[in-house]
Amino acid sequence: VAVERAQAEEALHQAQAELARVTRVTTLGELTASIAHEVNQPLAAIIADASACLRWLAAERPDLDSIREALDSVVKDAERAAEVIVRIRALLSYSPVTREPCDLVDIVHDVLPLAGPELRRRGIVLETALAPDLPRVIGDRIQLQQVLLNLLVNAGEAMRETRPERRRVVVRSSAECRDGDVWAILAVEDAGAGFRELDEARLFEAFYTTKPGGLGMGLSISRSIVERHGGQLWGTSNPGRGATFHLALPGTR
């Protein structure tokens, strides 16, 4: 019985990991337009710089300083495009779930290049207030990135009807002492529709969605990921407008 139970648990964990991966694919699918733009911009810059270099090289006395400046920029832009691809591949990969020390501020820096362009596309100002001395947490870096990515995409979606000048997302990190243990906390604050018309308790239910075309899996999967990390994920209404989602994980210091 113990062996069967262990096998069933293993199968459940695999199914959960696969479900998490499928929802990552779905979330990235929602970001396709802005991610394509994010790769296209450096490619356009590379084409312009390479064309400039060809012209300068055709001159009788090539302007080597200008050529060098343009080539430096080509390298930088190629790295910028490659970095976006690396981040996407990491999120899409079938890599096994790991448990390693992670810094939540690193997670923020991993995710902002993917979510930032989408928020900008929606005319949203993105701000960060990141505490430098967060305790590290133990977990799967990719799954934690997924949770934050989901919160940011939701925040953007929640501000669809918000007046343009009020569209703002703030990502904060902080450390909190709970019963003698230090926890690391990330908060994503939006100025969107908030919970007023929603059934707050249903937010984390599977298949509950307010997005047109949404699957209703994002928050449900995110919460189960966070709980498997021994943490908590919850939402609060802001005093003014909008909502804040909090991700708390036990620190390892």
Place this chain on the structure above:
Amino acid sequence: VNSDKPVVFIVDDDRDVRDSLRRLLTSVGLAAEVFDTAQAFLAARRADVPSCLVLDVRLPGLSGLDL
């Protein structure tokens, strides 16, 4: 900017795109002036009209279409 060359104005919030366009225009013998926002362009605009304006549509604050 050399005043006897036609001036192309570039308004784009992506610095890499802005600078590479400037170099491309310089390489073909044009003068280029760059701005990161529509507001910066409006604030700096002088009496002379640019020969050409390369304008990003999606800009923070005032959009390219608004401009």
